[in-house]
Amino acid sequence: MTHKGSCHCGRIAFEVEGDIGQVIECNCSICSRRGYLLWFVPRDRLRLATPESDLATYTFNTARIRHHFCPSCGCAPFGFGSGQSGVAGAAVNVRCLEGVEPSSLKIVPFDGRSR
Numbered sequence: 001m002t003h004k005g006s007c008h009c010g011r012i013a014f015e016v017e018g019d020i021g022q023v024i025e026c027n028c029s030i031c032s033r034r035g036y037l038l039w040f041v042p043r044d045r046l047r048l049a050t051p052e053s054d055l056a057t058y059t060f061n062t063a064r065i066r067h068h069f070c071p072s073c074g075c076a077p078f079g080f081g082s083g084q085s086g087v088a089g090a091a092v093n094v095r096c097l098e099g100v101e102p103s104s105l106k107i108v109p110f111d112g113r114s115r
């Protein structure tokens, strides 16, 4: 199915195709601060409905992952990057998807802090 997502003010809006199987709750420095609940999908399953130039971007460490957020309201709906295989992926924060109830999802803890 198609999931619609956005930041709080709507400057960033997007759609993601697929079924949310499980989401990752990671305890690394950025995931814990942002409260991410992440659903990983191939990059081409996410389609932006608003201009890419409206995305603010934060990177750190190896800068392999581009953590995008809204410069107006500050919400962080997704990040883009490529895995070990080099395939482009998107990490979608399911908290920014419409009609998705986090407590109904299978939440898998990931110990990113120790990596």
Ligand SMILES: [Zn+2]
Pocket: 007, 008, 009, 010, 011, 012, 070, 071, 072, 073, 074, 075
């Ligand atoms: Zn916003």
